[in-house]
Amino acid sequence: MPTFADPFQQHQAEQLLQPVLIRVVDNLRKAMEASNWIGTYEEHLLWPEGTTTAEQEQVRQIAAQLEDADPEAAQHLQEQLSHLPMPFPGYELRLSQGEHTQRIDVWNLCYQVCFTHYDPDTPAEVDPHLLDEVGDVDWLALDEKAQQLVQVAFEQLGEGRKD
Template sequence: MQPKFKTRKAWNQAEMLLQPAFIRVVDNFRAQLEDSPWTGEYEDIQDPYPGYILRLKKDTIETTVNIWDLCYQICFVAYPTGALVENGCAVEIDETLFEASGAVDWQKLEAKTQQLIHNMFEQFDHLGG
């Protein structure tokens, strides 16, 4: 789902966060895959909107991850929620990812990304029993 923004400030904050979040997601997946029985392959997608997915495989188990959806989960509060999906409500930027000066807090961005990727791999490991 493409996010919608309430204000121009939220749009600007998203612009500041999304590219670094994307880079952190890809790098953290790379690091996790190095020490994992899972293998991964990136693929461009065009439908329903342009983006990237990561196809993960371990033995006979396969799953896909939408990279931009992960970035949205990092950058926005409670993404996606039922209200967002059903009503097309605007997303809320995770303000904790910014320093008081308005700059991106790189350590918090990295920590949130690492935690999300770590949790995903824990869930993936339970897929195979």
């Protein structure tokens, strides 16, 4: 999960990430259609760094209890969860071609599109070219960057273009 240098960068990222995800997924679909790769999306949980296995299990147990809890118990369980590290969804595109299997981390690809020179170890900076002069999403620039980075990701997979 990216960190941000300031609240303004975080606000811009929140504005951009859903459109980025939409364009990345659409461009992944187009790239698969033009290749011999067969893809399936897989969802998994990503935990904050340093989260112990015991904490992960505790979160899972409380979440399961929440499903059947009455309102009073649910409030108590929510309070417990508020003191624990919470996971966020991770998405991977699992690509297969015969015996070969590759994976593309969809969120990481989205971060590369959304941010300038994305590095998970440094605060993220929104790519200013993805916003127009009034701060709205520049859909053309966004689609061009998403298309370019998806193309690079598929080129790194190796063989697989349809003839």
